[in-house]
Every structure is written in C-alpha cells, then in structure tokens.
Amino acid sequence: MSDLCLPLGLEQGDIAQLEQIVTTSSVKHAGDVIVRQGAEFTRIFAVKSGMCKSTRVDLAGNEHVQNFHLPGELFGLHAIYAGKYGFSVEALNTVVLCELKYDELQKLSSELPSLQRQLLNLLSRDLYHSQVNALDHFDQSAEQKLAGFIHNLYSRFVARGYEASSFHLPMSRKDIASHLELAPETISRLLKKFQQKQVIQIDNRLVEIKDLPALEQLVHCHALEASVDVQNIGKLA
Amino acid sequence: MSDLCLPLGLEQGDIAQLEQIVTTSSVKHAGDVIVRQGAEFTRIFAVKSGMCKSTRVDLAGNEHVQNFHLPGELFGLHAIYAGKYGFSVEALNTVVLCELKYDELQKLSSELPSLQRQLLNLLSRDLYHSQVNALDHFDQSAEQKLAGFIHNLYSRFVARGYEASSFHLPMSRKDIASHLELAPETISRLLKKFQQKQVIQIDNRLVEIKDLPALEQLVHCHALEASVDVQNIGKLA
C-alpha cells in the first residue's frame, strides 16, 4: 500500500515517519472534483486506485484534458511554485487517494535527506515526462497519437503490475479527444480503423489489445499502414 | 550578475556560498553544442547572455526544437531523474553560461534550507510552465501559435529588464517552425501577414512590435482577424 501511495524509494524508517505525519486517505466517486483550478495549493495527491483526469480552462476559455492519473501516480507538484493549482482534477470512477500536506512534507524533507532527494527526483521525473514525451508525440498524425495513447496506458498499467492486455477506459471519447487535441469524431473513426486492422478490440469503453507489436508499429512508423491496409482489403471487401 | 545567473532568491550569505562552491563560467559561440542528448547528467546551466536552443531527436528520428533559453533562464533540471539529458542544447549566438555541478548543489542544499526550497520552486516552475503553457497553446491555429511565440519572447525579455519592443531572432525560421510544429513556409507566410496587418515589422531576423494590443488579441482571440482583414483590403488591393 505504501508502495502504491508513495513510490518514493525511501528507507524503511523514513517511510513510516512520512506516513504517520503527512498522509491521510479519502475516497471519491465518478464526477467528484478533487482539486479546483486556481485554488490555493496545500496538498499533493497520490492515486491508490481508480483514475482521475486533470483539466484546465485556458485563457481563451476552452477546456483541455491535460492528463489522466493512474494508480501509483502523483499530482499537484506543479503547484508548488505558483502556490495554486493549474488544473482541476476530477475522479473518473471510484478513486482512493492519499493526501499529503506540502508544508509538512517540506518540513520533514529538511530532516530526511532521502526524502529531499526523492522529492527532487519526483519533480524532475514529471518535468522529464512533460517536456520529453510531449515532444515525442508532437508532430504525429492523429493515428499515431491515439495508438500512442493506448500504448501509454497499457505501459503504465503494466508498470504497476496489472495484467493489462485488456482494460477499461473510464473517460469519454471527448476526454480522449481533448487530451490528444483531436475531434471526438476522429477518435471514433480511428478506434474503428484499429479494430478493422485487428490491432485492438474495442467494445464501448473496454479495450483489448490484440496485436501489441502492430500497435507499437502504429506509434512510431507510419509505413506500416499501407501494408496492413493491403492485408485487410480482402477481409473488408 | 548573480541575479542573472542564479535567480534563486536566496539569502545573501547563501548566495555567496553557492557561487563560490559550485559556479563556473564559460563562453560559447553560435553552433557550439553545450549539452548532448543522452549524455550523463552532471550539471545544470544558467544563461547569462545570448540565446540557446534545446532540441531532441524523437523515437521516429525527427528533430524537434523544444525551447529557447534566454538570459536569466536555467536548463538541465529535467535530467535529475533520468541521470541523462533529454535534449541537446546549442548556442544560437555568443553565449555566456554559468555551470553548476548538481552533486555539489544537492550537497549544499541539504545544509541550506533556503536553497532546498528554491530548488523545489525552480523545478516546480519549469513543470508548471511545461504543463500549463503547453496546454494553453495546444489547439491554437498557426496564427495564434506564432503570435504567442513572439509575445512570449517579448514578455521574457521585458521580465529581465530589457527594452524589448524590437529584438533579434537568432534562430532560423526552420527552428521556429520546429518549435511550434508548423512548416517553415507557414512561418514565412504568417510573418508577412502580421506585417501587412501592421502588428509587427519584420526585417530578416529583426522583429519590431508595432501594435502590442493587436498582437495580444491575435494570441487569444481569433475574432480580430476578420475585422483587420477588412481594414487592410484597401491597402492590399
């Protein structure tokens, strides 16, 4: 449990101190707002189970889905600097959370060097992901983005030890579209296309990955497309 | 100078310690590589003068310009977690840099609470920018992106105390295009369009902002376009 909630890699005694001092748990249900954009920053959160989405209303008034938070993942670190949250966070299904008060966490970290190092590592990891992964998916086609999204979810489930060849998407097509900056219609069309290529099976919000190598090909290599299309002409016609 | 190189907001004595222990300076020239993608992480850098660009070769082998680094800005913090740099950094013109060895910085920060806090703040600030600003510019049109880019450069120059109503762009159109994920031809066409609208004056790589409110309108509001177009039909015909 401490592994889920605080993947901090601390020494045993330090973990105990951390949990006793700064951690509380809470349960949220689909649609519950956990954090409101612009609210004062007091806590960081860790997802123990369930899934959340972070959304932001931009300067032009449009809402964007920034990310989805899976079990074992943290959110809120971006708000340390500004002192307020840059996103709203909402539960997509039933979610169990850890909450850590940042002021207590910071105080404790000045006493525990391993905690301090770990905090810097966590921030840096988020920074790395947000700067590097963003670029890796930047100029991709809609097809590559969606394939990358499904594969990314798969990888994150696997990394947490879940058997993830099939999983539930608790978010709407519109949420996925907003996250990838595509139109919901495009998501629909591409999911169907992937299914026709036998790469995935999609039944409402349940995804099953039928051909992982093909999915990985879709992410990186546009060239696959033609050959798969040829293979499937017979089946579709 | 310490203000430029280390905008850390530390107490006086702490600044002195930091500078003496971990800081060295170096000068680079246009085209010099400062950091190579994938190289072992040892240092973070601060730009004292000049401009750099961070680039990354993605998994598909395409190079992207991640960001440009202006005087007073840091780079390298993303690499703490992975232990290696995710980007190559190259000087765009003559650049003076501060270099800080991270292991020494970390050691010092466990002795200086204000430095520790400041490190967390800096990481969080980068994270905030990379997560929030990325979203704010995500689904914008090419026009909004480019206007936003010019306005962002302007703001960063102003924040550092420069008189920035006109400034030099040391990067190529191709670099700008790559940074905004547009084609270089699109950059050319839009710069010309902005000039025709009398929003900026562009002469090769020198930009002059002629109408700041109009530029800000371009960033946020697509509606302006029509009216400006109408105003300029006479002039263009």
Next chain:
DNA sequence: CGAGAGCTTGAGAATTCTCAAAGTACGTGG
C-alpha cells in the same frame, strides 16, 4: 564576387475539422 544556406512565394494535395443526424448506453422514475 561566388557558393550555399536560408527565406519567400505559389499551386495543388491531404489530413483533420465542422456540422448534422442517427444510433446506443445508462440511470431515473414510474
């Protein structure tokens, strides 16, 4: 002054979006 990189301009092509309508799932109340 010449060579090469960088920039501009044009025309046609392609991806993705928008709008509209029909179909489907889910939760609530009868």
Next chain:
DNA sequence: CCACGTACTTTGAGAATTCTCAAGCTCTCG
C-alpha cells in the same frame, strides 16, 4: 421491470487549414 430522457458515440459529407513540393530569390560568408 420497463420506459423514457439524456448524454455519449458513431457515421457521413463537405469545408478549411496546413502541408508538400518546386522554383526563384536573398543574405551571408569565405
């Protein structure tokens, strides 16, 4: 337990932005 309403999803057709390719121009630097 079924019926209904609402929200979500799918599908289609046409429209729009941005890209690609190609050619000519220009600036810089040796």
